[in-house]
Amino acid sequence: MEGFEHLGFLIQFEDKGSDGDFLSQAAPIFANSDPDMPAVPVPASQVLGWLLQNIASSLEHVTEKNPAKENGPPSGSDQDVVKASPSVRSPCFIEGVSKSSYVKQASDLKNSSLKVINCHDSVIYILAPLRYATIYGCSDATIVLGAVGKAVRVEHCERVHVIIAAKRVCIANCRECVFFLGVNHRPLIVGDNHKLQVAPYNTYYSRLEEHMTEVGIEATINRWDDTLELGMIDPHNSLSHPAGVSDAQAESATRLDPDHFTKFLIPNWLEGESTGSTKDNPFPLTDPCLTSQQKNVNALSPTDEEEV
Numbered sequence: 098m099e100g101f102e103h104l105g106f107l108i109q110f111e112d113k114g115s116d117g118d119f120l121s122q123a124a125p126i127f128a129n130s131d132p133d134m135p136a137v138p139v140p141a142s143q144v145l146g147w148l149l150q151n152i153a154s155s156l157e158h159v160t161e162k163n164p165a166k167e168n169g170p171p172s173g174s175d176q177d178v179v180k181a182s183p184s185v186r187s188p189c190f191i192e193g194v195s196k197s198s199y200v201k202q203a204s205d206l207k208n209s210s211l212k213v214i215n216c217h218d219s220v221i222y223i224l225a226p227l228r229y230a231t232i233y234g235c236s237d238a239t240i241v242l243g244a245v246g247k248a249v250r251v252e253h254c255e256r257v258h259v260i261i262a263a264k265r266v267c268i269a270n271c272r273e274c275v276f277f278l279g280v281n282h283r284p285l286i287v288g289d290n291h292k293l294q295v296a297p298y299n300t301y302y303s304r305l306e307e308h309m310t311e312v313g314i315e316a317t318i319n320r321w322d323d324t325l326e327l328g329m330i331d332p333h334n335s336l337s338h339p340a341g342v343s344d345a346q347a348e349s350a351t352r353l354d355p356d357h358f359t360k361f362l363i364p365n366w367l368e369g370e371s372t373g374s375t376k377d378n379p380f381p382l383t384d385p386c387l388t389s390q391q392k393n394v395n396a397l398s399p400t401d402e403e404e405v
Contacts, residue, residue, distance in 0.1 A: 101144060108148070149287055149327055153250060153267045188212050188229070194219045201225060203308070213240060222363060226308035232259060241363065243305060246312025251276075252288075260300055260361060262314055262380075268293065268350075275353060277361070278321035279380040281314060286326045286350060296353035297321050298380040299390075300361040304373035316379035324350050355385035359393045 102120055124147060188210040191199065196218045201211075203225035210229040213221060221240045223230070228247045232240055236255040245263035252269045262279040269288040278284060279298030286293065297319060309316060326349045360378070382390065 104148070108152070145327060146287075149285070153269065153285070153287065188231075190214065191216065191221065191223075194221060198222070203304070216240075224302050224304070224308075224363070226311045228312065230263075232257070239361075241300060241361070243302070244308035244312050244314055246314065260298065262298055262305065262309060264312075264314060276321075276350070279314070279316070279319050280321060281318045283320050283323045283325045284350075286324050286348075290348050290350070293348070293350035294353045295321055295324060295350045296358055297382050297386055298378060299358065300363055301375050301378045302363045302373070303375050305375045306379050307373050307375070309379065317381070319380045322352055326350075355383070355389045358386045358389045360390050 098121075104120055108120060124144070189201075189206055189208040190212050191201070192212075192214040194216040198220045199216075200222045201224065206223075206225045206227070209227060210231075211223060211227055212231040212233065213223075213235060214231075215234045216238055217235065218237045219239075221238065223241060224243045226243065227245045230242055230245045230249045232242075232249070232251045232254060234253050235257050237257070239258040239260070241260045242249060243262065245261065247263075248265040248267065249261050249263045250267045250269070251257075251259055251271060251274070253271065254274055255272045257271070257274045258277070259274065260277040264280065265282045265285070266276070266278060266280050267285040267287065268274075268276065268290065269286075270290060271293060272291045273293075275294045275296065276284070277296050277299045284295065298321070306316070
């Protein structure tokens with residue numbers, strides 16, 4: 098409990114009516130929030146789940162809450178502070194795309210955050226640098242996110258292929274999705290997930306490395322397969338957690354079979370007149386994935402006899 102209260106130095110709930118002295122006062126899971134009285138015991142897994150849920154949801158709103166720096170450039174100690182202005186505080190929404198292709202370039206986006214919501218049976222390309230991105234409620238789609246410097250949250254999606262270059266990614270309550278990741282930190286998996294697969298990042302576009310540098314993503318570090326499963330399945334969800342079944346640990350993701358790994362090609366015409374220096378996937382691949390990718394390339398290349 099003492100360690101939990103120490104987290105109050107890092108986590109504050111300004112909208113909970115708390116003075117910030119005790120983190121437990123902001124947590125509804127504690128029946129007794131009076132710091133002068135003995136704390137009511139609560140399972141550590143429940144506390145952890147509550148913390149993760151609040152941290153993940155707050156990532157989507159950090160851009161709106163952080164005020165702009167008023168004087169001078171940021172110092173080395175505050176490079177992660179998001180500089181907000183009235184034109185970029187509200188996220189850009191891509192909503193309800195169905196049975197079509199959709200493209201957003203850097204020149205199309207004036208916001209530092211983006212939300213892709215309720216898109217189905219589509220291919221969506223976001224070829225731009227961002228701070229935050231959310232993918233929510235999508236199904237049977239392929240979504241490409243160019244470079245996200247802070248965090249991506251993918252939630253309540255089904256049968257979606259997501260290609261992400263980002264600092265961090267959080268996956269929650271998704272089913273039968275495949276994630277092709279280029280991430281600098283461990284992917285976080287929380288909630289009720291089923292049949293998730295992860296694989297290395299598998300695409301590129303001409304300005305990808307330029308955008309990665311702009312938002313601070315390192316291509317030499319990719320922790321795509323070092324997933325971290327946290328939290329318990331919601332015991333109140335009767336579909337995933339029938340009555341009489343004890344709490345179950347969140348389901349982990351499996352590695353995609355290397356034989357199914359292939360390069361995802363972004364058509365050149367999508368970039369218009371935009372040109373950059375990236376000629377290939379900047380993230381390193383495992384040997385099995387490289388072998389599979391080369392085999393697929395060879396299968397698509399014409400033989401000498403066919404050329405003649």
